[in-house]
Amino acid sequence: MRSELQPRKKLKAEVQIWLENVERVNVEVQDLDDRIGESSALTRGFHTEDVSKSIKEVEELITQQGRFHGGLVVDNPQWIGQVLSTTNISGEAVKACVEEIWQCLMDDGVKKIGVWGMGGVGKTSIMKFINNQLLKERGKFDTVIWITVSNETSIAKLQKDVASKIGVEFSGDEDETTRAGMLFENLSQKGRFVMILDDLWAKVSLERIGIPELSNGGKLVLTTRKDDVCRQMGCREIKVKPLMEEEAWKLFLEKAGCDNLNIQGVEPIARSIAKRCAGLPLGIITLASCMKGIYDISEWRNALKELRLRKKSVNGFEDEVFEQLQFSYDRLKNPKLQDCFLSCALYPEDWKIEERSLIQLWIAEGLVEEMDSMRAEFDNGRAIMNRLISNCLLEVFTEEEHARTVKMHDLLRDMALRIAKSRFFVKAGTMLEKAPDVQEWSMNLEKVSLMRNRRLYIPLEMSPP
Numbered sequence: 001m002r003s004e005l006q007p008r009k010k011l012k013a014e015v016q017i018w019l020e021n022v023e024r025v026n027v028e029v030q031d032l033d034d035r036i037g038e039s040s041a042l043t044r045g046f047h048t049e050d051v052s053k054s055i056k057e058v059e060e061l062i063t064q065q066g067r068f069h070g071g072l073v074v075d076n077p078q079w080i081g082q083v084l085s086t087t088n089i090s091g092e093a094v095k096a097c098v099e100e101i102w103q104c105l106m107d108d109g110v111k112k113i114g115v116w117g118m119g120g121v122g123k124t125s126i127m128k129f130i131n132n133q134l135l136k137e138r139g140k141f142d143t144v145i146w147i148t149v150s151n152e153t154s155i156a157k158l159q160k161d162v163a164s165k166i167g168v169e170f171s172g173d174e175d176e177t178t179r180a181g182m183l184f185e186n187l188s189q190k191g192r193f194v195m196i197l198d199d200l201w202a203k204v205s206l207e208r209i210g211i212p213e214l215s216n217g218g219k220l221v222l223t224t225r226k227d228d229v230c231r232q233m234g235c236r237e238i239k240v241k242p243l244m245e246e247e248a249w250k251l252f253l254e255k256a257g258c259d260n261l262n263i264q265g266v267e268p269i270a271r272s273i274a275k276r277c278a279g280l281p282l283g284i285i286t287l288a289s290c291m292k293g294i295y296d297i298s299e300w301r302n303a304l305k306e307l308r309l310r311k312k313s314v315n316g317f318e319d320e321v322f323e324q325l326q327f328s329y330d331r332l333k334n335p336k337l338q339d340c341f342l343s344c345a346l347y348p349e350d351w352k353i354e355e356r357s358l359i360q361l362w363i364a365e366g367l368v369e370e371m372d373s374m375r376a377e378f379d380n381g382r383a384i385m386n387r388l389i390s391n392c393l394l395e396v397f398t399e400e401e402h403a404r405t406v407k408m409h410d411l412l413r414d415m416a417l418r419i420a421k422s423r424f425f426v427k428a429g430t431m432l433e434k435a436p437d438v439q440e441w442s443m444n445l446e447k448v449s450l451m452r453n454r455r456l457y458i459p460l461e462m463s464p465p
């Protein structure tokens with residue numbers, strides 16, 4: 001039964017009933033056995049009838065077992081992958097990209113697809129859309145596996161993530177090769193699966209992870225900011241390009257709210273601001289939400305001037321993006337708010353940050369104004385959080401009545417780490433095994449984050465020089 005009960009399969013209803021009956025009869029027989037054990041030679045005969053009844057029931061169950069023709073399990077339509085939250089994706093080039101990826105997925109000749117483009121251009125959004133589309137049209141693939149890879153990942157972490165998605169359980173004692181074998185065995189039986197590795201930064205060996213050669217109809221799609229990763233992984237490359245100027249402007253309008261843009265003279269300035277994002281959706285959305293609700297034309301003029309002033313000699317496009325994104329950081333204007341934002345980068349990449357613990361950290365750091373009660377301080381912290389969220393510097397990840405988690409976009413995290421370069425030392429969630437050398441720490445270092453390094457032993461006497 002265990003070998004048949006793979007993910008996306010469930011026991012047939014009659015098998016489930018049979019199992020429940022076996023369980024019940026088992027308890028009854030044990031109970032009868034106890035009663036017989038406790039009775040004397042004289043009274044033992046009183047149980048004859050119960051014993052024959054139990055024997056008959058067991059025999060019936062054994063005969064029933066032989067009648068499960070055509071296997072013990074049926075397809076479980078509830079297990080096919082995870083629907084992911086998406087935004088509306090705009091842009092003709094982006095739509096063409098979606099189309100191209102879809103065609104490659106439907107083409108049996110293409111096994112590996114590499115979706116690449118600069119940070120914030122929409123790779124993850126496109127793949128989330130495709131993921132959801134694959135779940136809607138179930139004909140071609142049985143299983144869709146989404147893995148968020150982060151900057152400093154390892155084979156062990158990838159194996160763990162894949163295992164949890166396909167329902168393989170590691171006991172913790174296995175070595176890398178055994179884990180790969182377990183995944184390989186499970187995935188080989190799946191045949192037609194799509195594995196999406198989102199945000200890959202370096203080549204990984206599919207063999208070492210345990211992903212079978214994709215000859216059975218399985219497909220791999222990866223997203224990366226680096227073209228050479230696609231090449232090294234032997235992928236069909238699909239580039240995601242930034243939005244065209246007019247499309248970028250439409251997105252800016254949508255996100256900044258149109259009413260303030262109707263003020264005379266604002267539109268040309270707003271267009272110039274939008275243009276500076278070079279069609280990068282992340283930049284456009286971030287800038288637009290900074291300008292949302294601003295009705296004063298001089299503020300618009302000032303914003304454009306500030307943006308222009310920062311433009312230095314361009315060291316690669318990525319630098320320019322940071323400059324664009326840093327604009328929203330600068331516009332927070334309040335150093336304490338800015339430090340609140342920077343402190344989110346102390347958590348590992350892609351980390352679901354619990355709002356409550358983050359606010360507690362801010363309070364402890366003195367970043368929240370001192371008030372006469374804890375409650376008031378907490379509320380103040382929450383107001384800061386809302387401000388960061390509305391400026392697109394943090395994203396709400398999950399929202400329940402009393403517990404919210406937030407995430408920092410990894411491009412923004414990179415930017416925060418760049419800004420806090422000499423003040424922060426962050427090696428969070430990096431599988432670090434050796435304590436860092438304190439001699440290398442700079443004199444103005446303020447914060448060190450070594451969280452989520454499970455094998456790391458931090459000596460008690462470790463302190464800055």
Ligand SMILES: Nc1ncnc2c1ncn2[C@@H]1O[C@H](COP(=O)(O)OP(=O)(O)OP(=O)(O)O)[C@@H](O)[C@H]1O
Binds near residue numbers: 090119126
């Ligand atoms: N075509 C689009 N239309 C509207 N919004 C978009 C589009 N593409 C991306 N976005 C938005 O831009 C932001 C960044 O997109 P996304 O995370 O997909 O970028 P990415 O290419 O995966 O970046 P990274 O390299 O950092 O992983 C998201 O908030 C997303 O909703």
Ligand SMILES: [Mg+2]
Binds near residue numbers: 124125199223
């Ligand atoms: Mg991404």
